[in-house]
Amino acid sequence: MSGVEVAEVAAQLRVAGCVFAEQEARLLIDAAEETGRDIDGLVAERVSGMPLEHLLGWAEFRGLRVAVGQGVFVPRQRTAFLVEEALALANAIEPTPVVVDLCCGSGALGMALATALIAQGQTVELSAADIEPAAVECARRNLAPLGAAVYEGDLFAPLPAALRGRVDLLLANTPYVPSDHIADMPPEARDHEPRTALDGGADGLDIFRRVVADAPDWLAPGGHLLVESSPEQAIVATEILTERGLLARVAESEEHYATVVIGTRP
Missing domain, CATH: 3.40.50.150 (Vaccinia Virus protein VP39)
Incomplete structure (x- = not known):
């Protein structure tokens, strides 16, 4: 993962109103590398309002990775x-x-x-x-x-x-x-x-x-x-x-x- 990639993705997320843009950018880039999905597609879905956790396939909760999917409530x-x-x-x-x-x-x-x-x-x-x-x-x-x-x-x-x-x-x-x-x-x-x-x-x-x-x-x-x-x-x-x-x-x-x-x- 290069700093340039993170910066570019974070810039798009920040414009869309994502508060933790750099953190989300790193997570989305990791997800793209792990799953083989296109990073541009993931970013586009995130910018459209898709929950980050649904795109990653998991949510962090009390230090655990909890699997979540589309149409599932994300633990707060x-x-x-x-x-x-x-x-x-x-x-x-x-x-x-x-x-x-x-x-x-x-x-x-x-x-x-x-x-x-x-x-x-x-x-x-x-x-x-x-x-x-x-x-x-x-x-x-x-x-x-x-x-x-x-x-x-x-x-x-x-x-x-x-x-x-x-x-x-x-x-x-x-x-x-x-x-x-x-x-x-x-x-x-x-x-x-x-x-x-x-x-x-x-x-x-x-x-x-x-x-x-x-x-x-x-x-x-x-x-x-x-x-x-x-x-x-x-x-x-x-x-x-x-x-x-x-x-x-x-x-x-x-x-x-x-x-x-x-x-x-x-």
Whole structure:
């Protein structure tokens, strides 16, 4: 990779509004060399608004390379905070935490949590589910090395009955963008990620409500539900958790610009 190549590609990306133009240029050039694809074609797709991660075929998340493809939600860096909160809770669960990654997308959350637990010498029983076929295919690629089962279907519907009442950690990165705000999202997300992964209904909490309605039946006693939300939604979200009999709290991270709502089954 020559400096001239990077500079030329970065210049095109910068004009298109890419903030980290040089970094993206290096990644795209590497991808072209690794896959044999034409660098001009990759740059043209990126300039047109295609997410960088879809062009590379992977996204970085908590130090891991997570496979993603077109039509699959790209894991956000802020969601690493949800994994950190889950990891802290998992350390108190023995002997083997039962984890479900619901609305899993690429499976990044379950993958990151299980990888961290295994690195600590802990075992984990991991399952995941999503309604989007492309996401399920992607998650199966990412989670197969961890021995995880990935199910296709709407929320809890495809999960095996054997998990009911046994889930210690339920990670649910539900869509929470209010429907009226979808049009204001960056084109990368709005035009290239499935709307089912973005649209949370009128107040952004429609899918959250559906998850909370059934979560107590799937959580083990003392089990935890962790869901990302906006700071503005957190108050209503805790009320929803409380109404369903879950002990609610909110965790916030200035570093990640992230808010996680946690409900615990007594």
